[in-house]
Amino acid sequence: MNGDIKEDIRSLSLTDLEKFFADQNEKTFRANQVYEWFWKKSCRSINDMTNLSKPVRKILEDHFSFPVLHIEKEYISRDRTVKSTFRLHDRLMIEGVLIPDGNRTTACISSQVGCQLGCTFCATGLFGFKRNLAFTEIFDQVVELTNQSLHHFNVPLSNIVLMGMGEPLLNYEEVKRAILMITSEDGLGMSPQRITLSTVGIPNMIRKLADDHLRIHLAISLHTADNVKRSIIVPLNKKYPLEELRDALKYYHEKTGKRFTLEYLMFANMNDSLSDAHNLAEFCKSFPVKINLIGYNQVPDLDFKRPESGKIIAFKEFLEKKNMIVNIRKSRGEDIEAACGQLALKDRNQREG
Ligand code: SF4
Numbered sequence: 001m002n003g004d005i006k007e008d009i010r011s012l013s014l015t016d017l018e019k020f021f022a023d024q025n026e027k028t029f030r031a032n033q034v035y036e037w038f039w040k041k042s043c044r045s046i047n048d049m050t051n052l053s054k055p056v057r058k059i060l061e062d063h064f065s066f067p068v069l070h071i072e073k074e075y076i077s078r079d080r081t082v083k084s085t086f087r088l089h090d091r092l093m094i095e096g097v098l099i100p101d102g103n104r105t106t107a108c109i110s111s112q113v114g115c116q117l118g119c120t121f122c123a124t125g126l127f128g129f130k131r132n133l134a135f136t137e138i139f140d141q142v143v144e145l146t147n148q149s150l151h152h153f154n155v156p157l158s159n160i161v162l163m164g165m166g167e168p169l170l171n172y173e174e175v176k177r178a179i180l181m182i183t184s185e186d187g188l189g190m191s192p193q194r195i196t197l198s199t200v201g202i203p204n205m206i207r208k209l210a211d212d213h214l215r216i217h218l219a220i221s222l223h224t225a226d227n228v229k230r231s232i233i234v235p236l237n238k239k240y241p242l243e244e245l246r247d248a249l250k251y252y253h254e255k256t257g258k259r260f261t262l263e264y265l266m267f268a269n270m271n272d273s274l275s276d277a278h279n280l281a282e283f284c285k286s287f288p289v290k291i292n293l294i295g296y297n298q299v300p301d302l303d304f305k306r307p308e309s310g311k312i313i314a315f316k317e318f319l320e321k322k323n324m325i326v327n328i329r330k331s332r333g334e335d336i337e338a339a340c341g342q343l344a345l346k347d348r349n350q351r352e353g
Contacts, residue, residue, distance in 0.1 A: 009064035039187040081333030104158035107145035112166025132171040138178035163198040169205035203248035210255035219261040224271040225283035253287040272307040277318040
């Protein structure tokens with residue numbers, strides 16, 4: 001504990017909990033019970049731990065806090081996509097999206113409150129950066145969206161994409177800890193292959209991700225294979241140009257043997273020509289990839305436009321002639337501003353907490 005501020009009980013490892021109970025002259029098997037309540041049973045308060053006696057729960061309450069996030073608002077799209085705003089313990093807000101597709105549902109979750117990278121097409125970038133999320137806050141989004149999936153669609157969550165607000169590789173340790181709890185048999189037990197981490201591409205962190213063997217899927221928000229254009233839309237490209245990103249991706253592929261996805265948002269008259277497609281094919285020569293082409297979703301206050309569908313199809317056909325795997329991804333939840341690049345918390349009071 002630090003002064004009057006109680007420590008978040010879920011930041012304790014199993015060993016920490018055992019030590020705590022031993023210090024309190026309580027049976028150390030209580031630690032396993034508590035741990036199971038946190039991660040397997042996704043409990044929301046110390047009071048929910050009904051197999052602990054009231055005095056034991058009181059000891060925990062006296063020593064620890066148990067911050068959880070809450071769904072503040074839900075918006076449901078014409079295409080059944082559900083966008084939720086989550087209120088955090090410090091009153092800040094983030095957004096998450098649940099995307100139904102047949103009998104599967106995908107949760108798009110956030111890793112930071114806002115984002116410091118300022119990609120010029122992105123609503124989250126406009127919103128600025130407030131703070132990193134704790135691993136518990138990343139975990140809790142999955143718990144809430146799983147409940148939503150059961151409630152709205154009567155199916156458990158099938159997939160998770162870290163594609164919401166923030167750059168996950170700039171909050172790597174918390175993201176990794178959350179993924180470990182989501183995939184652990186002691187936690188939600190989800191297969192890592194059903195989790196995708198999406199990044200604009202931070203070379204040293206891509207190498208670290210490869211070294212850590214998390215076995216999740218990697219997606220790179222590339223958007224163009226031209227350094228001049230990319231530095232305009234993804235300012236981080238000035239620090240880590242495409243050559244450095246390509247080397248890190250080569251390393252990732254060599255180390256993991258995995259194919260990854262390149263996300264390519266298409267902007268009219270910016271990155272949608274056949275010469276842009278040629279640059280992309282050249283960039284991909286050193287590794288196997290899957291390309292997702294996504295027509296840009298309009299963001300109020302930003303000038304970018306979506307290309308006509310004929311241009312997107314011509315781009316796809318050009319790449320397919322080079323034997324590349326290319327999908328045109330349909331945007332979901334555009335009418336509720338839940339689509340890629342649109343998450344930004346519409347109301348001023350939501351942004352400021
Ligand atoms: S696109 Fe991703 S990395 Fe870029 S500003 Fe938006 S949230 Fe951040």
